[in-house]
Amino acid sequence: MSGISTGSPRSAVRRIIAPLALAQFICSFAGSNMNVMINDMSRDLNTSVAGIQLSITLFLLTMAALMIPMGKLTDNIGRKRSFVIGLIVYGVGALITAFAPALWAVILGNSLLEGIGTAMLIPPVYILTTIHLPDIPSRALAFGIISGMGGVGAAAGPLIGGLITTGISWRAAFLFQALVIAVILLLSRTLTDPVPADPERPFDTVGAILSALGLFVLVMGILAADTSVPLMIVLVVGGVAILVGFFLWVRRRERVGKAPLLSTALFRVRVSNLALVTQNLQWVILMGTSFTVSAYLQVVRGYNAIETGVIFTAATVGLLLTSLLAGRLARRFTQRSMIVTGFVLCVPGVVLLIWLGSGTTGGWPFVPGLFLIGAGLGLMLTPSVNVVQSAFPQSVQGEISGLSRSVSNLGSTFGTAIAGTILVANIDAGGAAYGVAMAVVAVLGATGLIAALLLPRGPAPRGAVAPA
Template identity: 25%
Template sequence: MATLKETLTSKFRHKAFWAITLTLFMVAYNVSVMPAIMSPLARDLNASVGSIQGILVVFSLTTASFAPTTENLCGFYGRTRVFGIGLILYGIGIALTSLSPTIGILAISFSLLTGLAATPLISTPWAIAESMYGGEAEEQTTLVLVLASVLGSLSGGILGGFIAYHLGWRWAFAPSVSVLIFIFRLQRSLPNQIIPSPQPIDWFGGLLSFLGLSSIFVGIGLAGEFGWWAPKREFAIGNMIIPPFAISIVPTLVAVGVILLGFFGFWQRRQAQRVGASLFRVGLLRRRGFVFGMFAAMVHTLIVTGVQFNLFQFVPLALSLNPFRTALAIMPYNLTMPIVLVAVVKYLSLGSRIAPKYIVCSGIALLAVGIGVLYSSLHPQISPLELMPGLIIMGIGSGLFLSYISVLTFSSASVVDKPQCPGIYNPIQNLGSSLGRGILGTALIFFTSQSIVDRVLQKLGKTLSTVQRLEVISKLQETLQTFSQAEIGTVLANKVPPSVYPSLQSINLNAATLGIRNSLLIALMLTIVCFILTTGLPKYPSCRSS
């Protein structure tokens, strides 16, 4: 049995290995750099935290929605050609993002153009690793690819925050551009393992999947502004109010998305029976281990993305830190996770004595413990040192969870279905990322707004009816999500009575602390859901032939 050092040394000689590893590093860097540069970006473009959060949600929407069609295009034109086009579009998107003069152009360039281009860049590395390596080497390569994504996220937060603080947020994208140029030089070494098929492209199936996922993602993205169920305000196109009854647009869009995805599943089954063009084999979703592993990974992504996003909003307020120092305060989680991953990769033989399933389950249990420790440590005068224990435990848990979750999930698929795994697995992870920012981010804003309103009323010695109180909370939520930092200060100064204004900073800090603690309680409940899902995984990776 080859050691990890021998295996990786042989891989390092292959340019293709570096190409796929650096690609995942680059994409992860650019996604994680956005929260790190949020404050200077919002100030420079006169934007709000909510608008930047929306940009990240739409990025995930675009990437996930186009994934099935991308796999279809790879089968028709060849994966390497689609990957090369994706690199070109990605480079243009990142360049336009760094040069954006307004938040609207930033949204189009990053969310739409870069999100679209990122789809083949995310799926291709996993597909090529599957074709180039087998057995233990494949498992080790999978862990290295996960590690590349983690290191990309770590670099985006720390390096991106450092550059944004010293040179400006536009320069924070420069490292990824340098990596992109290097990948261009290596892409010729990628094997075009998918032979172009004469089978026509399933454009109708692609349209159904795109509209279905888009409807769900847009609905989630609008939850903070329009409400999850009870409408905070009406959604109208022209003079037509949608929906024409007293619920929010959010459940309507989600329901439409689910219906469209149901039609998509029916269409795929019909195409498979007729041997027609189809995006992927629906039979893959009948594999219990694959489905459980896919959704367990999605919930984990939801938790860690949402918690980190909220920390990037809370820490600068509580500790008065710039983006770089904020990233350093949150770094214990991002640093511990890759260390644990490297340890698991190095001592991969542990898998023969400890079932990988148990490692994954213990990882999510430790993540829950870390969230609990972080919850207990939060208070208005918190220091970076007090954040460290909870973040370290969370990092250990995530490292253990990520070390085997994709290996166990993909091994549940048959040999025929396995190439389709990334086309389903990766979009679901993007969905988890969007849900994390949507659910936990919205929870932070809601509980913070609620606390601010209640504390101001208490300070004034006044009470409001339930309806009036909810209206005020809703308006404050909208203000926090749609106004820039300077505008929020002006609005509060004009709305709050002079007797309360001297205490406003303390009120805001205590409210933000309560908001993030409540969001952590939601994250803690989600770890229970994730743990239950991991019980459906196989104990060891299995090789199926049918």
């Protein structure tokens, strides 16, 4: 099947990019804008910092846990239909959260409905891009714009959220999300799905339940670290056991010739596996830093939402600068080089945040570290996605897109859960707790650098594996 790409790559991309890129922007924005509302929301809803952290983490976890099943389900219900339904569910969740009387309503609207909506609409963003733009230049340009908008949404979330929260109310930030969703729905009217839906295609319900349950229990175990270590151990071990059961179930279905939720063949491409690791750890750095620094500034330093958001402008500027240069740099340097350079910038950035941020007063010491982290992420977000997506043929783009987005969102979840829990559990320790939390982020960033260095120096194979 041929895509719609005719003429120059830019003209092909312009036909589909607006609703898809804006959708990625608002979903990434939703993952980080609440970080600057911690004090305002906890006070208004009569809850604690831990309660807001729980809501943020559950939103990210819902996305991650459902991304693979929803990516697979797009084949049954159609890519555009999944995209539109996801937008509607997300919009309803945003409205519920805007008028939430208590934390339970925020968890219902933001954590669950917005999380489910995001899991439904994000896989189609990448699948539709891939099948509409079969030529590599057009696809690379589109992935660059979409991934860049995702990074900008996550990096700019604190600033935009801070401006709205201080100028109006934290509730207005969710009304803003609902408004953007309405705009995307209007823009998507001309979006088409070149591949017909296949309602008869088998769907692995048991696999979907096992994968989602395993991830949920595992992350809840991490969050339990600040209340009960024995409970944390039980939940983490239980989560790992369920995920092992999921992979055994997948292997069993493959042996008897049934379609599993996630083909094990997706993990047989070494370059894709390494790129997935880098994707995960990029978002660990971004969201772990965003939550930890935001919570520290507000709860320990007493900064308000707009003051916190303005400090995070450094990360947004860094990300925008390198994102704008990424297209030109991609013509001169390999994707591996850009991913490696990204981590080389990010890890020292985290170190600067620890060194300058924990022992000084004022907001300026956070600027150099945040700028380096933003610059590093701007360089490597797109190459990592490109390496993963381009390693597989069109026939499995639904699966690999769901896996790729799930891995990225798991990174966001782990970053907020691990670093956030370390900080929140020891919030009375102030700068010391902040330093430990950020040190963990630095170690995980260094792990990402090692994975990037192991990527092959030459171009990645395209369409290397077609799972049965």
